[in-house]
Every structure is written in C-alpha cells, then in structure tokens.
Amino acid sequence: MRKSKAEAAETRRQIIDIAAQEFRLNGIHATGVATLMSKAGLTNGGFYKHFESKDQLVAEACSTGMAKLVDAFKTAAVEHDGNESFKAIVKRYVSMVHRDNAVGGCPLAGMGSELARADEQTRAAASQGFNDLVDVMAAHIGRRSPDAARSEAVFALAAMIGAITMSRIITDPDTSKSVLRDVTQHLNAM
Amino acid sequence: MRKSKAEAAETRRQIIDIAAQEFRLNGIHATGVATLMSKAGLTNGGFYKHFESKDQLVAEACSTGMAKLVDAFKTAAVEHDGNESFKAIVKRYVSMVHRDNAVGGCPLAGMGSELARADEQTRAAASQGFNDLVDVMAAHIGRRSPDAARSEAVFALAAMIGAITMSRIITDPDTSKSVLRDVTQHLNAM
DNA sequence: TGTACATCAGTGAACGCGCGTTCACTGATGTAC
C-alpha cells in the first residue's frame, strides 16, 4: 500500500488544494476531513500521515489559497500598463465571476469570519497573504509617497473584501450587482 | 411546568438575544442549540416550542442583530451635527472596541462568510439590515444627488465591514490597528 | 546487483463526542361552562 515519496508529496498537495476549494465554498467548519479525503480518492485514516490535525490543514490551505491570489493579482496587473493595472486588479476581484465562484476565489472573502476565529497559525497565513496583496496593489498606485500608496491599498482591499462578502449575502440580484458597481466606481475614482 | 404567555414571549426574546451574541462570537455552525438553551437557563428540548428549526433562529437572530446596529448608527449620527454625523458612525464602527467585541457588534462582520452560505430567509434579513445601514449613512452624506450619496454609503459600508473583518484576522497588533486607521482616514476624507 | 528488513502511505473500522431534532411526559396556565 505504501506509495513513493513523490506520489505521497503529490497526494499531500492534492489534499491541500481540495481543502482550499472546499473551505472557501462550504466553510471550514462545514467541511469534514472524511469528505475531503474521499474527494481526493482516499480514505479518512490516511489524513494523519500528512497532517498533524485539521487545524494544520486549514493553515496550509489558507496559505496556498492566498499565494495563488497574490499571483492572480500580479498577473492582472502585468497585463495592463501603469495607471490601468490597479483598475485591472479591482475589476477582476470586484466582479460577478468572483462573487459566483467562491471555489477559486479569495480566502479572505470566502471564509473571512471563520478566519477571524481560527488559530494563530491560520491567521498568520491569512495576514501574510493580506500584506502581500496590499504590496502588489500599492506598487500599482501612483502616489507621492509609498506610505500613502500602501494606506490607500489597505483601504481599497478592505472595500473589495467587504464588497464580495456583501454581494454574496444580498438576496436581490440587482442590489447585489449594484454593490459591486458602486465599489468599483469609487475605487476607480480614487 | 407551563409558563404564562408573557413569560414564554420573554423566553423567546431571550433565546434570540443570546443566539445573536453567540453566533457573532463563535460562529453559527460552532454554536449548538443545546448550548444556547442552557445559556438561557433551559433544556434543549424546549427549543422547538419556540422555533421550527435552528435555521429559523439564525434568521431571527440576524434580523434583531441588524436592527440593533441600525439603531446604534442612528444614535451615533444624532449625537453629532451635519457633517460630523457620518464621521461619528465611521468612528464607532471602525474601532478597536468594535473589533474586540464581536458579541455586540455587526452581524455582517461577525458572521459574514457564514451568512453568504445561509438560507434565503437569513440572507434576506441580512440584506434588509445592510440596506437600512446604507440608508442611515446616505442620509448623513452631503451630496448633490441622493443616488450619489447612496452609492457612496454602499462603498463606505463595504470598506467598514472589510476593515473590521480583516482587523480581527490579522495577527500583528500594529498591522491590525493600522487597517482601522487607514480605512477611517480615507472614509473621513471622502 | 541481490537479498533481508525497516519504513511508512494508505486502509477501514472504531473511539467518544456533540450535533439538530423528536418524543412521551409534567404540571401550571388559560378557557369554557
């Protein structure tokens, strides 16, 4: 039954990826270890050959989820020049596509209130990701001082996270859309 | 064992209040019906004499939690005149006191990502609350058109919700504080 | 290079536990006469 080191490492990576998706879609609490393992084509018992606890997986899933989002921000920015790159990031994030696809979306928006109650390790991973996102955005904001750019990026990102969270909660489709529109407009006008 | 109608109504109100607190503090999923009832000085079985299901309680707790926040916004606004009333709302919401007291705080910040996965009834209650908050804020934003004021209020509230959520996640105390500071500054400068 | 053995990835049943919900019961409240 034993698998090679390479296979085991791949399995581990796969569990983390599936977890990152399920946690964002259904929530951390609502996603069980057995479900996760079965989605990875394994049985529940093997989980603890890869992770010390579910909490550890949560931290790692949060970490890789954030890293992928940071990359997506960089990609969105690179595809456009100077002034437009900030708008490109906002457009991608504050979108109906993002709202309707929590699976591959932002962990901070998908599991925000659960992360606030998570352990130190997980919150540290989320914090790191938040800072990285802010850095990428600040680099694409034209301001006299780097401090002013960073402060503005923090403000913008908070609004973006709040916008996606609210747009997912709001029942009326028009109101949900208008939240995304309003936030996008004000961020673009900054 | 039967209690009078007045007593029963009071019990019901108490269960909702306790639920509203616990859901914001520990999350909806993590708060059990039995725990809730025991905090209300009752046993679990009696729960279904007051509510059809836990989901129904979640919706009602969300509704009353939002209603109280709307009142708090109005109070904060009334205590200050004209231009300052908007700033007063922001100051109260985007504060370390709010960050550290989820129990009595904003349901949208305290259970945001869980609300996004809640049933129609609960999300409708949250939506109603969000709209009410926006209305109060818009009334205290000096803008040519009501539409512009409303759009600005939506943007501001999204940023406020995102700010509190992130400040609760972030591990480093200074960074957490600076998120609140940055968002407050930019909102005041609007 | 070939053999003997230790390692350990993965299995699947089992652990105790808390979940949301149901149910037969109790006895004070509310109501009909």
Place this chain on the structure above:
DNA sequence: TGTACATCAGTGAACGCGCGTTCACTGATGTAC
C-alpha cells in the same frame, strides 16, 4: 366566581448522524549489507 378540562412551555432522554482522531493492519517502497 368556581369547577373541569384542554392547552402548551418546559423537561430530559433518546434518535441517527457526522465530526476529528486513533489504531492495528497491509504491502509496496526505500535502505543497508
């Protein structure tokens, strides 16, 4: 106003279920000689 009875708020045990975690086991991989 007083009596007889129906109502129903609250009790507490029990339901099936899924949770995170543990464990003895299997057998291919990795390693030491």
